[in-house]
Structure formats: C-alpha cells, structure tokens
C-alpha cells in the first residue's frame with residue numbers, strides 16, 4: 273500500500289536569472305513499511321524533495337498525498353498538527369533539547385500534543401534503541417551515536433506514519449553510522465515503520481529497500497534493492 277505520494281512536485285527558487293528549478297515534476301510513491309533512501313549529487317534536490325514531502329516547505333506546484341489527501345490543502349495550523357502527529361524527523365545535528373533529560377526528550381512530541389504517554393510503547397522503543405540505562409541522563413552526556421538513537425526514539429514516540437531523516441549519519445563516523453542505520457532497519461522490521469532518508473553515502477543507500485537517485489531536480493532511477501540488502 274502506498275502511504276505517501278508526490279504528484280508532479282515542482283519547486284522553483286528565485287526569479288529570472290536567479291531562478292533555480294530544484295524539483296521538476298517529481299512523482300514518486302512510498303510504500304508503507306519500507307526503508308527508502310534518496311541519493312544524488314549535491315544540489316540535485318534531495319533535501320528540497322524531503323522537505324516538501326514532509327510539509328516543511330511548500331512546493332511551487334504539485335501535491336503531496338498522505339493516505340490519499342493532499343497535505344497542502346490543509347490550513348497552516350492543521351499542517352503543523354499533521355507534521356507533529358503523522359511524521360517523525362531525524363536530522364544530521366540530533367536537535368535534542370539540552371536542558372531536559374533523555375526520557376523527556378523522547379516523549380516531547382507526545383507532551384507537545386497534550387496527549388497521555390503510552391508508557392508501554394515508550395518502554396518498547398527505549399528498549400529497541402538500547403537506551404534503557406540512559407533515560408535519566410542529559411543529551412551532552414551521550415555520544416553522537418547515542419544522541420541520534422534518542423532522536424530516532426523521539427521520532428517514533430507519536431507512532432508516525434512516516435519518519436523523514438535528512439543525512440542522519442552525516443555527523444557520525446562510519447562504524448557509528450552503520451549502527452544507526454541498523455536501528456532504522458529494526459524500526460522498519462519490528463514496528464512496521466516507513467522511513468524516507470536522504471544520504472550521501474552510497475553504501476548506506478544500498479542497505480535500504482528502495483533507492484531513489486536524483487539528478488538536476490528529477491528522479492533518475494528508483495531501484496528496488498530486494499534481497500541484495502541482506
């Protein structure tokens with residue numbers, strides 16, 4: 273089942289001689305429960321695509337359909353609620369809140385939504401991400417890899433439809449990067465999550481289910497890695 277689709281997504285920055293067509297009529301579909309990577313040279317439109325799909329940026333034209341509904345038909349308020357409830361985010365620079373402990377960082381999206389915390393589910397994701405002995409610590413007491421695992425747990429806390437990750441291993445050494453990717457994989461296998469990840473790392477992209485290659489604002493190829501990833 274396709275959970276997310278883009279329909280002729282176009283994004284133009286600037287005007288006249290400064291005009292940049294960052295996305296040109298991009299139509300792709302994201303199947304539920306898949307780990308998808310987006311690769312391509314610098315400036316090919318990867319981050320613009322991810323930001324538009326996640327409703328963080330508005331396309332010049334085209335649609336982003338979540339479960340069949342165009343997210344850009346929503347008011348700004350409804351869109352920000354949708355982002356908080358239906359999407360999870362993991363960025364290159366962890367973006368944890370330094371003054372609250374790890375448990376409160378993980379549950380922040382739920383608290384922001386004034387919802388009660390599903391303690392069993394939160395314990396499960398803390399367990400899956402190997403963070404049980406860290407929940408009373410503060411972000412600056414953790415290594416980069418551990419902080420990124422907290423960011424993944426935070427992204428999972430609202431049981432999102434899709435997790436968007438923009439260069440999540442960009443600040444990590446290769447061994448730690450591999451470990452973080454392994455945790456993303458576990459989220460897909462154990463929790464049935466859907467992940468869309470931008471990466472520069474071809475080796476990392478090779479381990480995902482589907483690899484989308486971008487060039488000059490267009491999709492050059494969509495490759496199913498099938499059994500090769502294992």
Ligand SMILES: Nc1ncnc2c1ncn2[C@@H]1O[C@H](COP(=O)(O)OP(=O)(O)OP(=O)(O)O)[C@@H](O)[C@H]1O
Pocket residue numbers: 285286292293294312313314315316317318319320321
């Ligand atoms: N806010 C902006 N204003 C003007 N041009 C922009 C803006 N954001 C991106 N662009 C341009 O749009 C194009 C696509 O940029 P984008 O950041 O999506 O590429 P990318 O593939 O993610 O690159 P990188 O791998 O370097 O992060 C580039 O030519 C970039 O210069």
